[in-house]
Amino acid sequence: MSTPPPVRRTEPRQVRPRTEGWAQKKDEEGRPLLQFASPKRGKPPVHLADLTPEERVAKVKELGLPGFRAGQLEKHYFTHYTHDPAAMTDLPADGREEFVHGMLPPLLTEVRRLETDRGDTIKFLWKLHDGALVESVLMRYPGRITLCVSSQAGCGMNCPFCATGQAGLTRNMSAAEIVEQIVRANALIAAGGLGGKKSSDHSAERVSNIVFMGMGEPLANYARVMQAVRVMVDKKHGLGMSARGITVSTVGLVPAIRKLSAEDIPVTFALSLHAPDDQLRDELIPVNSRWKVDEALDAAREYFDKTGRRVSIEYALIKDMNDHGWRADLLAEKLNARGRGWVHVNPIPLNPTPGSVWTASERDVQNEFVRRLNDAGIPTTLRDTRGKEIDGACGQLVATTEDEAVAEATPTEA
Numbered sequence: 001m002s003t004p005p006p007v008r009r010t011e012p013r014q015v016r017p018r019t020e021g022w023a024q025k026k027d028e029e030g031r032p033l034l035q036f037a038s039p040k041r042g043k044p045p046v047h048l049a050d051l052t053p054e055e056r057v058a059k060v061k062e063l064g065l066p067g068f069r070a071g072q073l074e075k076h077y078f079t080h081y082t083h084d085p086a087a088m089t090d091l092p093a094d095g096r097e098e099f100v101h102g103m104l105p106p107l108l109t110e111v112r113r114l115e116t117d118r119g120d121t122i123k124f125l126w127k128l129h130d131g132a133l134v135e136s137v138l139m140r141y142p143g144r145i146t147l148c149v150s151s152q153a154g155c156g157m158n159c160p161f162c163a164t165g166q167a168g169l170t171r172n173m174s175a176a177e178i179v180e181q182i183v184r185a186n187a188l189i190a191a192g193g194l195g196g197k198k199s200s201d202h203s204a205e206r207v208s209n210i211v212f213m214g215m216g217e218p219l220a221n222y223a224r225v226m227q228a229v230r231v232m233v234d235k236k237h238g239l240g241m242s243a244r245g246i247t248v249s250t251v252g253l254v255p256a257i258r259k260l261s262a263e264d265i266p267v268t269f270a271l272s273l274h275a276p277d278d279q280l281r282d283e284l285i286p287v288n289s290r291w292k293v294d295e296a297l298d299a300a301r302e303y304f305d306k307t308g309r310r311v312s313i314e315y316a317l318i319k320d321m322n323d324h325g326w327r328a329d330l331l332a333e334k335l336n337a338r339g340r341g342w343v344h345v346n347p348i349p350l351n352p353t354p355g356s357v358w359t360a361s362e363r364d365v366q367n368e369f370v371r372r373l374n375d376a377g378i379p380t381t382l383r384d385t386r387g388k389e390i391d392g393a394c395g396q397l398v399a400t401t402e403d404e405a406v407a408e409a410t411p412t413e414a
Contacts, residue, residue: 017321018160018357020356035157038221044105045129047103107128110125110126110184121138124184128153134152136185145208147209151212155168172224175228210232219257226265230265243266247267247270247312248268250270250271252288254291272314274315300313300343301338304343305342313335319350323369366382
């Protein structure tokens with residue numbers, strides 16, 4: 001009896017990254033352009049949330065009122081989610097409007113609001129004081145409410161698969177512009193504007209989790225992002241949120257990761273890796289030309305060592321590009337080489353575009369990728385996607401031409 005010939009298993013094809021429908025900005029040597037510095041534009045007005053508690057008291061005194069009025073303003077803004085002088089009856093009526101507008105100047109104008117997932121996901125388009133546009137996405141899950149916030153208008157990291165990076169970086173957002181996204185979301189929730197929770201859900205009706213995964217590279221706007229985080233976690237003078245419910249992500253700005261490790265704020269840290277090998281990651285994540293995969297993973301491990309907080313590895317699964325089994329094995333090998341128990345991998349199917357080179361991996365390929373990592377001892381969970389129908393999912397946040405037209409016609413809030 002003859003032995004049947006061995007079954008030949010062909011390697012999945014390798015699709016190379018490329019931009020579609022837009023031209024990637026390049027430097028003089030033809031490399032993808034990276035923008036670390038914010039273009040100079042008019043700064044937003046200074047707001048209560050931009051200041052430390054001591055600076056708030058000093059500014060209130062400059063405006064001719066006793067310092068304790070700063071505490072009253074903090075309560076109205078961070079607890080009642082309002083900047084309406086008419087609601088602040090504990091402040092002196094004489095000069096109240098000027099005082100409130102001086103401390104709580106308008107920062108965001110809502111241009112449009114889109115809902116999906118039966119009202120459990122809402123995407124906001126905001127216009128900033130200078131006309132720049134940003135988006136944030138509010139999502140209700142069982143037991144928690146998550147807000148995906150933007151930290152920059154646009155992004156300078158130039159990743160070819162991310163819609164936000166196509167127009168480049170417009171400017172950094174101020175700490176208060178970041179915080180205002182949360183306050184406005186909380187105001188909407190308090191008014192009953194985010195679906196309805198089940199009777200078994202006893203979570204608070206306010207944002208409980210923040211992910212810095214909206215527009216922008218958070219660590220390229222380090223000082224303002226950290227001021228915003230301090231306001232979020234301040235129980236006496238801020239929003240009183242848990243640091244553990246705040247996720248700060250990066251594509252791999254290694255010096256800033258090390259700086260974050262030294263902060264005494266145990267936020268969750270997420271590294272958007274998307275490829276374990278430098279050859280592909282150089283093309284997928286242009287900043288990899290500056291700091292390689294191993295450098296980014298070393299910095300991520302250092303974050304765990306200094307904070308004790310488990311690191312998340314974000315990995316968008318893209319069909320035939322980065323979803324090969326050998327890449328799952330290589331990722332597991334590199335993570336395990338740095339120890340056990342310090343990391344969790346979050347693969348997420350890329351949001352598909354029909355006919356595009358950028359599309360989600362097949363379901364069986366996703367499952368195989370996750371299986372290999374779990375079998376290697378790396379805790380791995382395929383992440384749920386939200387907001388695809390309203391272009392509110394990961395990598396989809398971008399101000400369109402239609403958005404710009406609507407924003408132009410929307411009066412700025414006064």
